[in-house]
Amino acid sequence: MLSEKGVGRVTVYRRALAVLADAGGREVHSRELAAAAGTSAVQVRRDLLALGATGSARHGYDIATLLDGIERFLGTALDQKVVLVGVGNLGRAVLAHCASRLPRLRIVAAFDEDDWKTGRVIKGCRCLPAGELEDVIAREGVRVGILTVPAPAAQETAERLLRAGIRGLVNFAPVRLRIPPDVFVQDMDMGVALERVAYFARPDDGRRDIAG
Amino acid sequence: MLSEKGVGRVTVYRRALAVLADAGGREVHSRELAAAAGTSAVQVRRDLLALGATGSARHGYDIATLLDGIERFLGTALDQKVVLVGVGNLGRAVLAHCASRLPRLRIVAAFDEDDWKTGRVIKGCRCLPAGELEDVIAREGVRVGILTVPAPAAQETAERLLRAGIRGLVNFAPVRLRIPPDVFVQDMDMGVALERVAYFARPDDGRRDIAG
DNA sequence: TGTTGTGAATCTCTTCACAGCT
DNA sequence: AGCTGTGAAGAGATTCACAACA
Numbered sequence: 001m002l003s004e005k006g007v008g009r010v011t012v013y014r015r016a017l018a019v020l021a022d023a024g025g026r027e028v029h030s031r032e033l034a035a036a037a038g039t040s041a042v043q044v045r046r047d048l049l050a051l052g053a054t055g056s057a058r059h060g061y062d063i064a065t066l067l068d069g070i071e072r073f074l075g076t077a078l079d080q081k082v083v084l085v086g087v088g089n090l091g092r093a094v095l096a097h098c099a100s101r102l103p104r105l106r107i108v109a110a111f112d113e114d115d116w117k118t119g120r121v122i123k124g125c126r127c128l129p130a131g132e133l134e135d136v137i138a139r140e141g142v143r144v145g146i147l148t149v150p151a152p153a154a155q156e157t158a159e160r161l162l163r164a165g166i167r168g169l170v171n172f173a174p175v176r177l178r179i180p181p182d183v184f185v186q187d188m189d190m191g192v193a194l195e196r197v198a199y200f201a202r203p204d205d206g207r208r209d210i211a212g
Numbered sequence: 213m214l215s216e217k218g219v220g221r222v223t224v225y226r227r228a229l230a231v232l233a234d235a236g237g238r239e240v241h242s243r244e245l246a247a248a249a250g251t252s253a254v255q256v257r258r259d260l261l262a263l264g265a266t267g268s269a270r271h272g273y274d275i276a277t278l279l280d281g282i283e284r285f286l287g288t289a290l291d292q293k294v295v296l297v298g299v300g301n302l303g304r305a306v307l308a309h310c311a312s313r314l315p316r317l318r319i320v321a322a323f324d325e326d327d328w329k330t331g332r333v334i335k336g337c338r339c340l341p342a343g344e345l346e347d348v349i350a351r352e353g354v355r356v357g358i359l360t361v362p363a364p365a366a367q368e369t370a371e372r373l374l375r376a377g378i379r380g381l382v383n384f385a386p387v388r389l390r391i392p393p394d395v396f397v398q399d400m401d402m403g404v405a406l407e408r409v410a411y412f413a414r415p416d417d418g419r420r421d422i423a424g
Numbered sequence: 425t426g427t428t429g430t431g432a433a434t435c436t437c438t439t440c441a442c443a444g445c446t
Numbered sequence: 447a448g449c450t451g452t453g454a455a456g457a458g459a460t461t462c463a464c465a466a467c468a
Contacts, residue, residue: 003437004408011407012388029449038388038399042439045450057449058446077411089305094402096301101386101403105410143413146406168413170405174313176224176250184412186405187250190306191313193382193398194358195223198317199289200216200396201355201380215459241427254461257428269427270468 002050002073009047012037014070021063029060078104081142083166085157086149087112087127090172094148095123108140137164147171214262214285221259224249226282233275241272290316293354295378297369298361299324299339302384306360307335320352349376359383 002010016036020028030041030048037044048054048061051073055061071078082098084091087110098107111130112118118129128136136142145166149157154173161169168184171177174191214222228248232240242253242260249256260266260273263285267273283290294310296303299322310319323342324330330341340348348354357378361369366385373381380396383389386403 004412005437007411008404008408011404011411015386015403031449035390036388040439041449043437046438046452049451055450056446057444057451060449074407074411075414077414078407080410080414082406082410089301089308093301093305097402098406102406105406143415144406144410166413168409170402170409174227176248178247184409186409188400188402188405190309190382190400191227192220192223193400194294194310194314194317194356195286195290196216196220197380197382197396197398198292198294198356199219199223199286201378202287202289202292203355204288217459243427252461253427255459258430258460261429267428268468269429269466272427 002047006047006050009037009039009043010051010070010073013044013047014067014074017063017067017070021067025063027059027061028063028066030055033061080144081106081108081140082144082146083108083133083137083142083161084110084125084146084148085112085130085133085161086147086153087114087117087122088148088150091146091148092123094146094172095125099124105144107146108142109136111136133160134164137161137166141165143167145169147173149173151175214259218259218262221249221251221255222263222282222285225256225259226279226286229275229279229282233279237275239271239273240275240278242267245273292356293318293320293352294356294358295320295345295349295354295373296322296337296358296360297324297342297345297373298359298365299326299329299334300360300362303358303360304335306358306384307337311336317356319358320354321348323348345372346376349373349378353377355379357381359385361385363387 013033016033030044034041034044051069053066053069082105084095084107091110095107095110098105107125110122110125110127111133112127113130118127120127143166145161147154147157147169151173154175155177158169158177158179162179162183170186170188172188174189177185225245228245242256246253246256263281265278265281294317296307296319303322307319307322310317319337322334322337322339323345324339325342330339332339355378357373359366359369359381363385366387367389370381370389370391374391374395382398382400384400386401389397
């Protein structure tokens with residue numbers, strides 16, 4: 001009942017609402033949420049409507065009710081176990097980010113090929129040899145994986161994760177994964193992102209019409 | 213003449229084409245490019261058409277010609293100077309990634325508040341005190357910035373970058389930046405990404421109909 | 425036969441416009 | 447007066463279907 005993009009926006013609303021609630025706020029208008037989430041007020045109202053929330057013309061939306069509604073909508077999504085594969089620079093950065101900002105998504109283990117990394121605790125997360133990947137995922141029932149391995153290892157690693165039971169992936173490797181469509185993949189390709197920004201920020205901002 | 217999303221896809225095509233060219237390939241069919249880029253053959257043909265490239269029914273597209281066409285389309289975009297602000301875990305990971313995979317986007321400097329980081333060379337990139345940010349950007353004419361600072365510093369840092377002349381940003385901070393619409397911003401919010409994946413990978417895959 | 429090029433249809437998301445409420 | 451709720455319109459992107467061609 002809510003678009004794929006909409007789910008992303010709702011998580012942003014949740015974040016903004018949590019801040020407002022912490023600050024002692026009681027009510028919020030769609031316009032404010034829109035500003036916080038970087039979208040329009042109409043879009044906010046549509047999204048909130050789509051997940052059953054409702055507000056009053058006088059006071060807008062009740063923050064506590066809204067938060068509760070979003071939590072109910074997201075359901076078990078926010079309290080899941082996660083594994084991360086590839087404890088390089090990026091892997092460590094992601095581990096740190098998750099630990100400090102996403103406490104409810106528990107990273108049960110990080111995996112790496114390098115022996116000298118395994119056995120240690122990195123950013124509060126135990127690091128295990130890649131060989132134990134299947135065991136841990138199956139035993140813990142993990143459904144979400146984060147891929148921070150080098151590009152050449154991405155496809156093979158993804159397949160291992162899928163075989164072990166993973167149902168959703170955040171893929172930081174600059175590679176398009178070839179996997180069945182019933183597994184949700186979110187690509188985080190910083191190369192593409194950077195080149196896109198470079199394109200739209202380029203000095204020659206003149207339109208190129210029909211072929212250069 | 214090409215959508216915002218299309219530009220992102222074209223950069224992926226370019227990557228795939230470079231690999232094919234290195235392997236000695238001469239021609240490529242839209243279907244192959246589609247597989248490499250994770251999209252459909254029709255989409256590829258539309259994109260290529262939009263940037264003026266054309267193929268033959270017999271042999272598909274000529275790889276060299278296509279690469280050349282894409283380079284001409286992207287123009288100066290790929291050879292730009294970039295600055296990065298925030299040399300934490302994530303910043304270092306991004307520096308390493310750029311150095312190894314995006315050699316043409318030259319990161320002229322990384323900035324950080326912490327004195328013990330500045331003055332050193334990290335991942336092949338000189339690290340300067342944040343105070344020199346405006347000077348370097350103006351002097352070098354940098355138009356692209358990467359934000360890897362902590363969330364609380366993101367808005368203020370972004371404003372400093374914009375005042376100094378930055379026209380496009382890759383924002384890794386989990387914050388919606390409030391900046392003028394003529395500056396291109398690409399958000400790379402791993403929190404949103406993870407929560408979205410968690411949602412679509414959740415165990416309770418049952419549809420929730422009209423309100424819970 | 426298999427592929428490109430492309431008008432038309434479709435689908436999805438977003439915005440507009442405004443009725444209804446307080 | 448200002449906000450929510452929502453049908454209708456609009457804009458974009460993607461897919462369908464097929465003509466043209468080698």
